[in-house]
Amino acid sequence: MSSNVAQQPLSPQTAVQVPAHVVFRPFAAETIMLNLQTGTYHGLNPTAGRMLETLERHAVIAEAATVIAGHYEEDPAAVQTDLLTLCSGLIERGLLVVKPDG
Amino acid sequence: MTSTRSRTRQPDTQQLDGARWHGEGFGVVLHGSYPIVGLAQGEGPASGDGTALLLDRAAAASPGGERLRELRTSDGSLGMAIDDCGELGLRIESPQAGAHQISRDGRTVRSSPGEPPAWRWQRLLVGQVLPLVAALRGLEVLHASAVAHGGVAFAFAGNSGAGKSTLAAHLALRGHPMVTDDVLAISVGANGHPQAHRGSTALALSREDAELAAELVGSGTATAIGSDAKDHLLLSGADRRMQLGAIYRVGNQGTAEPPVGVPRTATLSDLMSFSYINYIRTPARLTAQLEVLAAIAQHCAIVPLNVGAGLTAAQLAAELEPQMATIANASVTGW
Numbered sequence: 276m277s278s279n280v281a282q283q284p285l286s287p288q289t290a291v292q293v294p295a296h297v298v299f300r301p302f303a304a305e306t307i308m309l310n311l312q313t314g315t316y317h318g319l320n321p322t323a324g325r326m327l328e329t330l331e332r333h334a335v336i337a338e339a340a341t342v343i344a345g346h347y348e349e350d351p352a353a354v355q356t357d358l359l360t361l362c363s364g365l366i367e368r369g370l371l372v373v374k375p376d377g
Numbered sequence: 378m379t380s381t382r383s384r385t386r387q388p389d390t391q392q393l394d395g396a397r398w399h400g401e402g403f404g405v406v407l408h409g410s411y412p413i414v415g416l417a418q419g420e421g422p423a424s425g426d427g428t429a430l431l432l433d434r435a436a437a438a439s440p441g442g443e444r445l446r447e448l449r450t451s452d453g454s455l456g457m458a459i460d461d462c463g464e465l466g467l468r469i470e471s472p473q474a475g476a477h478q479i480s481r482d483g484r485t486v487r488s489s490p491g492e493p494p495a496w497r498w499q500r501l502l503v504g505q506v507l508p509l510v511a512a513l514r515g516l517e518v519l520h521a522s523a524v525a526h527g528g529v530a531f532a533f534a535g536n537s538g539a540g541k542s543t544l545a546a547h548l549a550l551r552g553h554p555m556v557t558d559d560v561l562a563i564s565v566g567a568n569g570h571p572q573a574h575r576g577s578t579a580l581a582l583s584r585e586d587a588e589l590a591a592e593l594v595g596s597g598t599a600t601a602i603g604s605d606a607k608d609h610l611l612l613s614g615a616d617r618r619m620q621l622g623a624i625y626r627v628g629n630q631g632t633a634e635p636p637v638g639v640p641r642t643a644t645l646s647d648l649m650s651f652s653y654i655n656y657i658r659t660p661a662r663l664t665a666q667l668e669v670l671a672a673i674a675q676h677c678a679i680v681p682l683n684v685g686a687g688l689t690a691a692q693l694a695a696e697l698e699p700q701m702a703t704i705a706n707a708s709v710t711g712w
C-alpha cells in the first residue's frame with residue numbers, strides 16, 4: 276500500500292498485480308475497482324481501465340506500456356510515464372501492489 | 378388453545394404444515410411445507426439445490442442481535458426489523474407478519490408466520506425475506522417492478538410511491554406479463570447478459586387505483602386475493618427467467634421534461650441507488666453485486682420516466698410500448 280511506494284519506487288521493470296482484496300469490472304463508460312477490505316468503490320476512466328486490464332495480462336509496467344502503445348499507436352515512452360503515474364496512484368490507494376518478485 | 382385467536386390460527390398452520398410445495402422465486406428454487414402466493418410453482422420433482430422453507434414456532438423468539446434496519450409506522454411503532462444474529466443468521470420480523478430466521482448462506486428459512494390469511498403475512502416473506510435469500514445466494518436485487526415484452530424484461534425502478542407498481546399494472550393490462558412487483562432479482566447469464574428472474578406477481582394497489590384494480594380483475598388479467606388498506610391482486614406471471622432489456626427510472630421531473638427520456642448508459646451510482654439489499658456488505662455479497670451491476674451497465678440502458686409530465690399512468694404505459702418493442706427486438710437479435 277502507501278508504504279509499498281515509499282519503500283520501493285516504481286520502475287518500468289516493476290511487476291504489479293491487483294491484490295486479492297480488490298475486484299474490478301468494466302462498466303459501460305468506466306471501470307470500477309472495489310476494495311473489499313474497506314467496501315470502497317473507485318472509478319477509472321476508459322483509458323485507465325484499459326491500462327489496468329493490460330496490466331492484468333502483462334504485469335511488468337514496461338511490457339504493458341509496449342502493448343498499449345502498439346495497440347493505440349501512441350508513443351511508448353509517454354504511455355510508460357502515464358502507466359507509472361497510474362500505478363503509483365493505485366498502489367497508494369491499496370488497489371494495486373508490487374509483485375513480491377517484481 | 379382456548380382463545381379465539383388461537384382457534385382461528387391453528388387450522389391455517391396445520392394446513393400449511395401438511396402440504397409439501399416447491400417453486401421458484403427471485404432466481405432461487407424453494408421447497409418447503411407451505412405454498413407461497415404469487416410465486417411460480419415448481420414442475421416435476423424439486424431440485425436439491427434450493428432453499429428450504431420451514432415452519433418453526435421457535436423462530437418467533439428473538440435471540441437478540443445487531444439491528445441492521447428497522448421501519449417505523451406513522452404512529453412510531455415498529456413496522457419491521459432486520460437483525461444480524463451472528464451464527465444464527467439474519468432475522469426479519471414484523472409484529473403483524475411474523476418472524477423469519479434466515480441462515481447466512483440463504484439455504485434455510487425458519488418462519489413463524491403472522492396472522493392468516495397467507496397472502497397477508499407472506500408479503501413480508503416475498504417483500505423482504507426471499508429478496509435477502511436471493512442476495513445471500515449471489516443474485517443482485519433491485520427495488521423495481523418489471524414486466525415482459527417480447528420475451529425481454531423491463532424494470533421500473535424508483536423510490537416507494539414513485540408509481541412503479543401502477544405502471545407495471547397498466548402494462549399488464551395491455552397484455553405484458555408481470556415479472557415481479559417491487560423487487561427484481563438479477564443474475565448474469567452464461568452470455569454475460571443480465572437475466573431477470575420472476576419474483577412475486579402478487580400486486581398491492583392503493584385505493585387511488587381502485588378503478589385499475591377493477592379493470593385488471595374484470596379483464597381476467599388478475600384475480601383479487603384480498604384487501605386491507607390496499608387491493609391485493611394476483612397477476613399471471615411471465616417466464617421464470619429472461620434477459621433484462623432496460624431499466625426505466627421512475628420519477629417526477631415536472632411538466633418541463635418529456636414523459637420518456639433519452640436512453641443512456643448506466644453508472645455505478647445509478648445502479649447502486651436501485652439496489653434493494655444494502656445492509657449486507659460481506660466481500661462475497663459485494664463481489665457478486667459488482668458482477669451483476671457491471672453486466673447491467675454494459676448491456677442495458679437507463680431511461681428516465683417522468684410521471685409528472687402530464688400523462689396518466691395508462692397514457693404513459695401506451696407511450697412506452699414502441700420503445701420497449703424496439704429494445705426487445707434489439708436484445709433478442711443481439712444488438
